[in-house]
Amino acid sequence: MIAALRRGGGLDDVVRGMKPQKPEEVKPIETVGEHPFSALLEKYKAFLDDRTYGDHHKKNADLTDILNPEHINAFLQSTVIHENHEKYKERTGLFLNSLLQNSYDAGHNDFQLNTKSTKPLDYLGAFLEGTKEKPIRLTITGNVGDWCGQESTNGIYTLNGNVGEWCGWGSTYGTYMITGDVGRRCGYYSTNGIYTINGNVGASCGFGSKHGIYMITGDVGDMCGCGSTDGIYSIAGNVGVDCGLGSKHVTYMITGDVGDMCGCGSTDGIYSIAGNVGKGCGSDSKHVTYMITGDVGIGCGFKSRHGIYMITGNVGDRCAMNSTNGTYKTPHQHIAEKLKQNISKKNTIIYITPEGREEVMKE
Numbered sequence: 001m002i003a004a005l006r007r008g009g010g011l012d013d014v015v016r017g018m019k020p021q022k023p024e025e026v027k028p029i030e031t032v033g034e035h036p037f038s039a040l041l042e043k044y045k046a047f048l049d050d051r052t053y054g055d056h057h058k059k060n061a062d063l064t065d066i067l068n069p070e071h072i073n074a075f076l077q078s079t080v081i082h083e084n085h086e087k088y089k090e091r092t093g094l095f096l097n098s099l100l101q102n103s104y105d106a107g108h109n110d111f112q113l114n115t116k117s118t119k120p121l122d123y124l125g126a127f128l129e130g131t132k133e134k135p136i137r138l139t140i141t142g143n144v145g146d147w148c149g150q151e152s153t154n155g156i157y158t159l160n161g162n163v164g165e166w167c168g169w170g171s172t173y174g175t176y177m178i179t180g181d182v183g184r185r186c187g188y189y190s191t192n193g194i195y196t197i198n199g200n201v202g203a204s205c206g207f208g209s210k211h212g213i214y215m216i217t218g219d220v221g222d223m224c225g226c227g228s229t230d231g232i233y234s235i236a237g238n239v240g241v242d243c244g245l246g247s248k249h250v251t252y253m254i255t256g257d258v259g260d261m262c263g264c265g266s267t268d269g270i271y272s273i274a275g276n277v278g279k280g281c282g283s284d285s286k287h288v289t290y291m292i293t294g295d296v297g298i299g300c301g302f303k304s305r306h307g308i309y310m311i312t313g314n315v316g317d318r319c320a321m322n323s324t325n326g327t328y329k330t331p332h333q334h335i336a337e338k339l340k341q342n343i344s345k346k347n348t349i350i351y352i353t354p355e356g357r358e359e360v361m362k363e
Contacts, residue, residue, distance in 0.1 A: 040065055041080045047095055048088045060127055061098040069111045072099050076113055086119045089145055093123035101128055104136050115142030122146045130154035149174055168193055187212055225250055263288055282307055301326055320347055336361050
């Protein structure tokens with residue numbers, strides 16, 4: 001997907017092809033006992049009380065029942081579910097996942113769940129397995145708890161509300177379109193994920209992820225993209241400290257301000273930042289390009305190698321100290337003179353004149 005963007009397709013083109021298909025025809029469900037879900041509700045209550053179940057963190061319920069999408073949502077609205085969902089928000093989510101997977105395997109898709117009348121359920125959409133040709137589609141109206149979509153494969157999640165922590169953790173080829181805020185560790189160690197988020201995002205967004213695309217409207221917490229590889233981050237808000245720490249081959253396009261140690265220890269990255277940047281930007285990085293419109297704190301480029309720094313604003317002390325083979329561009333002559341006196345001969349300093357000419361002051 002990132003390759004498609006780099007060929008010029010654009011983010012809009014990538015997302016445009018992910019609209020849900022027309023919902024399938026709903027067929028009536030067989031009535032069992034006094035309630036259409038009597039037998040299934042008994043299994044649900046037994047699942048809640050099962051002390052031999054083991055580690056629920058890695059397992060959905062063991063069910064063979066098959067419901068169509070409309071009846072899975074109707075089952076979620078059952079009185080018994082509402083009586084137990086808050087105390088058993090993890091197991092309720094895992095039980096629903098089994099119904100979703102069974103229904104998908106039977107040929108259904110385009111699932112719609114309404115969680116407005118429940119407390120946010122954990123694990124919704126976790127461990128689901130779609131295919132590349134037919135990704136599993138889940139739309140949730142209402143807030144969602146932690147671990148949404150964890151370790152899922154080929155899923156498209158439209159989440160119309162706020163989302164808890166660990167959303168998309170360890171998932172593969174997942175698409176997440178979220179209208180609200182998202183907690184910490186969104187996309188944590190995921191692969192080939194696309195995350196479109198219209199709210200704020202907590203710390204460690206995209207931590208350790210590979211080939212991820214993150215389009216975020218709000219602010220983002222600390223360690224965004226830390227340790228990630230081959231990713232794209234487009235962020236309209238502010239970003240906390242350690243953005244891109246230790247990342248490789250990642251592009252960051254940030255409209256707001258960025259905290260300390262941005263790009264520290266990163267390799268082959270691109271950082272386009274319209275706001276101000278804290279101290280230590282690009283320290284100990286290799287082959288990284290920084291295009292910064294605002295001011296930059298002290299220690300910018302410290303011990304970096306083969307870096308390119310184009311900074312429109314002011315630059316703090318100790319910029320480029322102990323760096324090698326770097327290029328530093330500034331439209332401020334006094335900053336260029338300061339750099340000329342203080343950094344090693346193994347760097348290039350370029351002063352951009354008011355007319356836009358580039359004058360090499362030191363090579």
